[in-house]
Amino acid sequence: MIRAGIIGGSGYTGGELTRILLNHPKVSIDFIYSTTRAGKKVSTAHPDLLGVTGIEFTGEVNLNVDVVFLCLGHGNSTSFLKEHPFSADTKIIDLSNDFRLHADANFIGKNFIYGLPELNRESIRNANHVANPGCFATAIQLALLPLADAGALEHTVHVNAVTGSTGAGVGLTATSHFSWRTNNVSWYKPFTHQHLGEINESLHSLQNNAGDLIFLPSRGNFTRGIFATAYTHYEGSLTDAYSLYQKFYAKALFTQVSEDEISLKQVVNTNYCHIHLHKHNNILLVTSVIDNLLKGASGQAVQNMNLMLGFDETEGLQLKAGVF
Known part of the structure; x- marks a missing residue:
């Protein structure tokens, strides 16, 4: 069994990671680190795990685990790794934005590979350190990568994407409070969202002259999921476009191209991305x-772990949506 450690286990991503790994047939959780909840049961932060596990949060770190997941706030992974020198054999998967950009990928002797399997699957297989993509970045890149690969992003791309309240993290803020969020929608960080950097690097790695990306993110009055729409000038037929997408994602186990209209509930609680063209x-x-x-x-972090450790890519990720 692979021994896994989770750093920052009390947040939403830490909770979902715990849920997945507890049911992963080839992984055992060695520790779940939290500075605020050490000594308390994990189910006190994640009540959905009540009766599932009796694991307690710890303030101690095992530097020799096989794989460690960093579920820390943006900017905190760098300082944590400086203070905690993991074994050279420990594979590190970071879920923050600290190492996603090319300029930040090399850190204290560690080279972080950008962890979008649909783009970098073979590099991830051979990686010891992976920078997990951002949530908006994942949805938008998967929407646009086939066009960039075909050199078809010659014009400006306009993207609108709405995310659920969990995208803001577990900490309470004015715009994640129930009385503000319910029956409400608003945009934020228009044209300047932090995920633009990683999106543009990926698109330009496939098409150097890709057009500008105009991105307007929004907050929705639901808890989970991202619904993204991107539109741009395209001379080919719809049949041509579907051919591009089906070819690009032919080996992508978690990205599915649908000729039927799609909705958010199809993918909530799963590791899937569904794509539709019009x-x-x-x-x-x-x-x-x-x-x-x-x-x-x-989910994508576990998908990356599976690739890095030579497991089946879908191991532990056979999750089903509830569409009703």
Whole structure:
């Protein structure tokens, strides 16, 4: 059994990661580290795990585990790794944005591979350190990568994407409070969202002259998921576009291209991304839906772990959506 450690286990991503790993047939959880809940049962932070596990949070770190997941706030992984020198044999998967960009990928002798399997599967297989993509970044890249691969992103791409309240993290803020969020929608960080950097690096790695990306993120009055729509000028037919996407994702086990219209509930509680295409005159509309906590975070982290350790890519991730 692979021994796994979780750093920052009391948040949403830590909770989802714990849930998945507890049911992973080839992994045992060695420790779940938390500075605020050491000595308390994990189920006190994640009541959905009551009766599932009696594991307690700890303030101690085993530096010799086989794999460690960093579920820390953005900017905190760098300082944590400086203070905790894990074994050279420990594989590290970071869920923050600390190592996603090329300029940040090399850190104290560690080279972090960008962990989007649909783009970097073979590099991830050979990696010791992986930077897990952001949630918006995952949904938007999966919507656009086939077009970039075909050199078809010649014009400006407009993206609108709405995320659930869990995207803001477990800490209470004015815009994640129930009385503000319910029956409400708003945009935030228009045109400047932090995930734009990693999205652009991936698109330009496939198409150097890709057009500008205009991104407007929104907050929705639901808890989980991202519903993203991207549209751009496209000269080919809808049939041509579907051919591009089906070819690009032919070996992608968790990204599925649908000719039927899609909705968010199809993917919530799963590691899947579903994509649908629609063409109006010379405008191609691409719709992409994911669960922000799973394919956008913890599920994708386990998918990366499976690749890094030579497991079946779907191991522990056979999760089903509840569409009713």
